[in-house]
Amino acid sequence: MKTARLVAVLVIAAIALGSVVGGFLPRFDYARQDRDQIDAGPSSAHWLGTDSLGRDRFARLLHGTRVSLLLAPAAAALSMLLALAVGAASGLAGGFAERSAKATIDLVLSIPWLFLLLMVRALLPLNTSPALSAVVTFTVLGVLGWAAPARILQAHASRLRQSQFMLLGCASGITRGRLLWRQMLPNLRPVLLAQFWISVPIFILAEANLSLLGLGVAEPLPSLGSLLREMETVLSLGGDFCRLAALLVLVAVVSSLQIAVSHKEAY
């Protein structure tokens, strides 16, 4: 497992470095359309070929990775913070607080937030820059994505509340805040981490779907999600494998992250 973790860390580092550094090189222009080279295969000029508008796929992959891997973990962290605040705190408190939090979580899980997203779009100026629209989109995802992990955190916190070490802590007069911070949080970490690593690819994909509502990363700025949306049509089949590059990068990043920080096996 140590070797696996090392390889995973190296993969993450290579992808991160490549997307950051490569994104600043003028050779890799993600917006330039070479209209005589549409859907072209790999070549010395275009290492991963071109997309349907003649744009360099490798350049778009570099920039898209940078955008998504910067913003999606930030959004996931935001949703974890909210989940912790609502789920863990109410699970620790118990009683009415826990019951109300459960009802709120059920509500948030089932309300059609699509319409709220439409309102957000309506409030944004039409000339919002692609970068700002990306930040807004991921912030919205982070704000809306806390309910499911909050439910599980709450169940976990509720169980921990009744555990012996917590009862001992209460009896010893330790404050709730300290109990939450010093005793409960470390025990919630596995659940938190699981949800965090699940949220990152979910948010990356969700961002692309939000383009149907006018949110999402605006053209010509690419994101991993928008690159992956190319795969949602039968026309992507039978093309060259370069179309799968975005998927491979995302899989590599997500799997590597999970391996690199996975909880140690006890068996």
Added chain:
Amino acid sequence: MVRSISRRCILAALTILAGGFISATLVRYAPGFGSDERQLDARLSSESLAAIRNETADERGIATYYAGYWRRVWHGDLGTSRSLNRPVRELLAERVGVTCRLGGKAMLSAWLAAALLVCASSLGRAPALSLAATVFSGALLCLPAGGLALLSVILNAPGWLALSLILFPKIHRYLSNLSAATNNMAHIITAKAKGLAAWRILFWHVFPVIRREVLALAGVSVGLAISAAIPVEALCGIPGIGQLAWQSALARDLPLLINLSVLVIAGVTLANSGADLLAEAREART
């Protein structure tokens, strides 16, 4: 226990009422409400266009409309879909079964696969298997729902398989981390030190500890299944609730959306409440 159940029922009813109102308000005030693509039909006269805009007149006062909605529901009338020109009751009756079957099969298969994989990783004590499972579930998480749905159509696979593949990695990740987190517990270390068999430790000492979280996850997975069913049904052309929800959302069909929202809220609330009750009942017994 009876008190707990009755309290939950009241809370569930309040949640459904509040949730329905919030959903209706969101639909009413979302951009595009009252707009109709017929407004772009150059053949229509100004009187016809005015009539089209007036079709949603009785939906504009949302509080009044919502109160009227529950009054009609009390008499068994769920309203008429504006976009499909059919009674909502008929539409739901045709489609609820389809989605329940789709979601049921998907959840069952996803849970089964996730549980089997977690057990195999724990029992087998093979890091390679655990690694492979991590990469596999990670890869599935990265596949767009649309891509999975399309793949299932291309391979002539059933729609529930695509939905199952969407749910599986989330369930697996949680279960895997939950089970691994209990490894460091004192009683588990003791059990291992005493030479208990791996399967015994897993089923007698690990699962009972994480039962509450697993049940919570089961409740949450109902909500996940419902939201994932929307793209799968829409893309696979399955005539279920998910497809109906998407069509009605695009058409801002308030009469239909209210009913769908209430149905979803009721489903999620009942699933989560049921999971909590089961956990409480189990703990009361032990």
Added chain:
Amino acid sequence: MRRFVLSVVLLLTALLNAAAALDELRFDLRSEPKSFNPATVADDSSETIRYMTGGVLVRLNRDTQKLEPELASAWSMSRDGKTITFTLRTGIAFSDGTPFSAADVKYTIAQLMDPALHSPTGDAFRSGTGKVVVTTIAPNKVSITFPAAVAGLDKLFDQVAIVSSQSPKKEMAALGPFYVAEYKPGAYVYLRRNPNYWKHDASGRQLPYLDAVKLEIQANRDIEFMRFTRNEIHLINSLDADYFDRLSHAAPDKVRDAGASLDSEQIWFNQVPNAPIASYKREWFQSRNFRQAISAAISRADLCKVVFKGHATPAMGPVSPANKFWFNAHLQPTQLDTKKALQLLQSDGFRYTGGKLYDRGGHAVEFSIVTNAGNRGREAMATMIQQDLRAIGITVNVVTLDFPSLIQRMSESFNYEAALLGFVNVELDPNAQMNVWLSSSEEHQWNPKQAAPATPWEAELDRLMRAQASATDDRTRKKYFDRVQEIVADELPFIYLVNKNALTAVSLKVQGAKPVPLRPQTYWNIEYLKVADERAGK
């Protein structure tokens, strides 16, 4: 006994085989049909069903673009263009056996013109205030008088499906080649051949040749495409260029490019005086030079090549060359000319510095283009226009919105700067575009509902459109409408980009198909289509 049982089994098998050997055409509808009432049809799927089940008095031949007799064997129009008289065929019955007569025509017109119905087909006939009078001269002769002249009156009856005034089945009793036998919501509509259909082929055989048509409801184009490649459906009536290209490599004899369709793609700028946009931007959009510069800076050839894979032609105006009679052949396509674009902008006080364009007030020229999300072609076009305009220093932001939000912005709040959309033209007659060109109309997209024309050229458009509507002679009307097209080409309230080609896919099993640019492209001659059986001998 054994022989008897065997004979019964064989007989049943033969009967089942015979029943299974229906000549059945299958293709997909892209949405749920909203209405089976021909008068209230407003969506594509309902129109498909109306076309195949509705009997009309006259039919526009989609191939020759000429009007032909159908249920009416002859017709004549009064000189003032207000009255049309039809002589009906006799001995015709609806699909349920109810006889057809002039009373049914009277009933249909009364329904259609009912103001409470708000029928799009009926609205096309409205020419002035006053009642429409239908006179039954004889059981097989009927005359319809309108309060004012209706331009292209006879051709409008191509859209009027006659319903029975007596049948208990109401609008479900059909005079067309098929009738609706079964409807499973969310799944399919099943049409069966009308046993009482009046038309026969040259050899005297009763039409239609097909026994049934199965229309499955399938919104997803990828699935529709796959179903066609798997031979589960026989045709795709309207194919996107991407799919056409893919299919033409795999099965070139199944795809047909019928040439330019009537449809167009265009962008326009918001010129509404009280729209919630910056006043300096409104000044840009109201400038003819600005609009002409934008038009000159867009490469239409690239749009045709990249987005439509060569299956489109640069558009010149509101009428496609596919509309043989009404197209103004003197119009020239706009060529890409960034130098000309910059000259036009400079003449309006714009200056190009450091790769960016600034107006007189020092504002960097930047605006947004809204279009409907989910339409890959339009999203691609918007992105290409973004790059084209960057070459003259203009920053364009592409905003894709869901359709209701887009409609609300364009028709109610006017909270947009530029829009990219397409026009689907169903009718050849320019009178169908009346509401687009009249400045007082709600459909006058760039500045609707004007109390008085805002510009002299819009006043001229109003005059010309009214003149062509009241003229009775097509040549006179064409002169007026040619002038409309010239003004539009000059003032560019709409910057027309491309006319898409009519792309279709038809299985080799389908006989008699002859795709054309006009809708419905593949099944316009549905009564003459056949599906070849795979078994030998048929």
